[in-house]
Amino acid sequence: MDRWNRYRFRSVWDLDAPPARVYCALERTGDYPRWWPQVRAVEQIDGHSGTLHIRSVLPYELRMTATELLRDPRRGLLEAALHGDVEGWARWTVRARRGAGGRGTRVLYEQEVEVCSPLLRRLAVPARPAFRLNHALMMRAGRHALAARLAARPEAV
Numbered sequence: 744m745d746r747w748n749r750y751r752f753r754s755v756w757d758l759d760a761p762p763a764r765v766y767c768a769l770e771r772t773g774d775y776p777r778w779w780p781q782v783r784a785v786e787q788i789d790g791h792s793g794t795l796h797i798r799s800v801l802p803y804e805l806r807m808t809a810t811e812l813l814r815d816p817r818r819g820l821l822e823a824a825l826h827g828d829v830e831g832w833a834r835w836t837v838r839a840r841r842g843a844g845g846r847g848t849r850v851l852y853e854q855e856v857e858v859c860s861p862l863l864r865r866l867a868v869p870a871r872p873a874f875r876l877n878h879a880l881m882m883r884a885g886r887h888a889l890a891a892r893l894a895a896r897p898e899a900v
Contacts, residue, residue: 747867748858750829750874754882756850757840760893762819765848766837768889770814770821778892781881794827799881801873803863805829828863831856852882 775782792810807827819837840847
């Protein structure tokens with residue numbers, strides 16, 4: 744991997760819902776387009792993989808296949824291998840939030856990828872800050888959207 748095409752992302756989401764409900768929402772990747780505006784579509788391949796179509800602020804749709812590596816509700820872990828416009832992995836870690844009386848959740852999202860799309864690789868140096876901002880805005884929107892879904896429809900997740 745060359746350093747200009749390699750990314751490490753980390754996002755923390757604090758949500759006012761129990762960890763089990765948050766985990767349940769996050770493990771249902773096929774439902775992401777219903778609540779996360781930047782996840783445009785998910786095409787399920789089988790019970791353990793699907794192709795995601797993602798577009799945030801930049802005028803480019805990322806396509807990647809996510810294949811489940813780990814699903815452990817007891818430990819609050821979801822991890823997937825990513826292949827397509829980016830190659831690497833992503834992980835959700837879902838835990839009870841301290842001081843929330845067992846009702847709040849802290850979610851950690853981590854991702855390490857290398858860009859594979861020829862166009863995005865050519866733009867690696869000049870567009871790197873825009874790519875990082877694009878990801879941050881997508882994650883912020885996802886956090887707000889999931890919080891709203893959990894608050895509005897407690898039975899739906």
